[in-house]
Amino acid sequence: MEQQALYLLITRHFNGHTSTAEEEFLAGWQQASPENKALYTQLHAIWEATELPHDEAVVNNALSDVKHRLGNRKGRVIGIWKYAAAVAIVVVSVGLMMRGLPDKKIAYKEYNSKRGEVLPCTLPDGTQVQLAPGSRLRYPESGSRTVLLEGQAFFHVAKDAHAPFAVQAGDVKVQVLGTRFNVSHYAKSSSTAVSLVDGKVRVQVRDQQAVALTPGQEISYDRATGQIEARSYDMETVTGWTSRLLVFKNDSLATVAARLEQLYDVNIIFEDPAIAGYKLFARFNNKPLNYILEVIKATDDLSYIVQGNTVRFTRTANKKR
Incomplete structure (x- = not known):
């Protein structure tokens, strides 16, 4: 893949706009060499460092700047300290550029379920959600298919091959084209779990490599220890609350x-x-x-x-x- 296209793909990945096939390509690209993995990690750090809304065009310019600074390394070796310095410069430049932009904070609408209430919701794209008691689901007014979850929810995702659906639950991100799955992420618990009923999802914890689940599998992430575990689960025990x-x-x-x-x-x-x-x-x-x-x-x-x-x-x- 051409470098410019690769950097644009990484930007779209950070924005949650990549397809399952594109996510698989990026995962393979990271595994191909330690250099690729290190570059991805640094770009992710840039993305997170600003703690501001991310504009794809601006961040793509920053990524292009990284490519320019790291440059054509044929015939020479760049030390880790130079690599880090180049990335640090771009972190600063991204921060300045973002602060010079008009306020583009994402506007969200939300569903909140009370204790004792299982709340059925239908998102604008047709995705059906059952929100567990005491939970909160936020979705962008812009029509983006990336939603934010605090608590627990069961999703029956409307298929759209051109706009993958994603759930962000703390450090855990779930990406899918169309399927049914349960996500549990409570502030009082250190554990986040994603349980797949049917279809296929990819689960990514922070900057770790994404893990693909098959029906009947779940992945559990312990925020306190950092431990990630994939395992089978009892469907009635996990999803029975919906009925x-x-x-x-x-x-x-x-x-x-x-x-x-x-x-x-x-x-x-x-x-x-x-x-x-x-x-x-x-x-x-x-x-x-x-x-x-x-x-x-x-x-x-x-x-x-x-x-x-x-x-x-x-x-x-x-x-x-």
């Missing part, structure tokens, strides 16, 4: 409580912290909260009282663990 189906397979009551709090808008308190470690096997298909509480009570010989939207669990006096 108020709760499936627990030897899950702790702490995990159960967190799911119930989200779906039923309650606060659950364990008077004895040891109760939180009790395990539960159960399947609740759109059951009322009091039914679920009775099952939990019977399973572990517990007692509970409900005060407003607070549920307090206690252990019976003769219960021993």
Whole structure:
């Protein structure tokens, strides 16, 4: 590929406008040599350093400037310090150019679901979204197909080969042409997970190489440790919330409580912290909260009282663990 076309492709990639085939090409290009990987990393640093809206034409000029500064290296070797210096100059020049531009901040519209509410949404491109309780989804008024997620959502993406759909959830970006998948990204949790139901998606964590998922697979990213894990998953357990189906397979009551709090808008308190470690096997298909509480009570010989939207669990006096 011609260098100018390559730099334009990288710019479009940073803007989220590349197709799946183009993403695969870029991934292969990065793997082809350490130099390619280093250049991509530096260009990504330029992109992130400004923390300002990115105009493709301006950034493409900056990328061309990088190409000019790094130049034709035939017959000579550029040291790492010179390479870094050239990139640093461009970071500064990009910042100055961006600050000289009119304000082009992206305007977003958004959906917000309340605790206890599963909110169905239809985006302007026809993509169907189910927003989990206590979640927020933002989408650009400009018609761009890159959306921002805080919380959890299930996506059924409208196909458009010329405009790939993307979900940005913190450091994790999901790119797809048309498929169904679940994304979970909560501020209180250090974990972000992408679970594919059908179709094919590419998941990228920060500047790491993108990972392609097949149906039945999910990728989990732990923001605290930086660990990335691809694995199979139980579809009912992960996506059941969309129809108020709760499936627990030897899950702790702490995990159960967190799911119930989200779906039923309650606060659950364990008077004895040891109760939180009790395990539960159960399947609740759109059951009322009091039914679920009775099952939990019977399973572990517990007692509970409900005060407003607070549920307090206690252990019976003769219960021993």
